[in-house]
Amino acid sequence: MLHELRDAVRLVSADLVFLQEVQGKHQSWSERHAGVWPEQPQYEFLADEIWQDYAYGRNAVYQQGHHGNALLSKYPIKSWDNWDISLNGIEKRGLLHCQIDAQNGQTVHAICVHLSLREPHRQIQLQQLCEHVNSIPSNETVIVAGDFNDWRQKSQGILKHKAGMQEVFTEAHGKPPRTFPALFPMLRLDRIYVRGAETHMPIVLASKPWSKLSDHAPLLAEVKF
Numbered sequence: 001m002l003h004e005l006r007d008a009v010r011l012v013s014a015d016l017v018f019l020q021e022v023q024g025k026h027q028s029w030s031e032r033h034a035g036v037w038p039e040q041p042q043y044e045f046l047a048d049e050i051w052q053d054y055a056y057g058r059n060a061v062y063q064q065g066h067h068g069n070a071l072l073s074k075y076p077i078k079s080w081d082n083w084d085i086s087l088n089g090i091e092k093r094g095l096l097h098c099q100i101d102a103q104n105g106q107t108v109h110a111i112c113v114h115l116s117l118r119e120p121h122r123q124i125q126l127q128q129l130c131e132h133v134n135s136i137p138s139n140e141t142v143i144v145a146g147d148f149n150d151w152r153q154k155s156q157g158i159l160k161h162k163a164g165m166q167e168v169f170t171e172a173h174g175k176p177p178r179t180f181p182a183l184f185p186m187l188r189l190d191r192i193y194v195r196g197a198e199t200h201m202p203i204v205l206a207s208k209p210w211s212k213l214s215d216h217a218p219l220l221a222e223v224k225f
Helices: 002-012 027-032 042-047 119-134 155-163 168-173
Strands: 016-026 053-062 065-073 077-084 094-101 107-114 141-147 190-195 198-204 219-224
Touching (some): 002 042, 016 042, 016 053, 016 107, 042 053, 042 065, 053 077, 053 094, 065 094, 065 107, 107 119, 119 141, 141 219, 155 190, 168 190, 168 198, 168 219, 190 198
Antiparallel strands (some): 016 065, 077 094, 094 107, 141 190, 198 219
């Protein structure tokens, strides 16, 4: 489905694209799907000629390859770091933090998130995320997006009160969006948070082709700063 996914992402043509569980390398899958599996890493294949910059944070490493979070950007990425927030040997999780040159004299901090399936671990990871956001200068815009696995809806209060961040769907519609499973979304797992910015028209891309391209429905929002 990677080729169809690239076509769909191109149509949206967002300035920033936050991706989780992107395959950097998988030897056996590339051999099994020879001819259609791209020679370059998935994030580079998806970026193509549309997104001039990209960053990849490798989270899980195994014998056949590795995967992690990625960010595609139409603006220059000045620097990036990948913060390991794994709390056991099974779930490898990370925060990919990119500093983006918005070309208007401003720096935008884009943080791509994938949190644990376990509630106690998520609580620790949310605290780590708050500390990381609070270390960023208060006059600079921060966008945090990704898979929070937060079906109990704990992250809104924590990030709002401890890091001054607003969840864009909660601000617009009173609650975060249903995103999983993509074919019939029931659970509210994914989020977009901002600090130092206004948001407009957040929507869930829940119809075709998106419902066939991932197990999560993608989120889309306009951010002004």
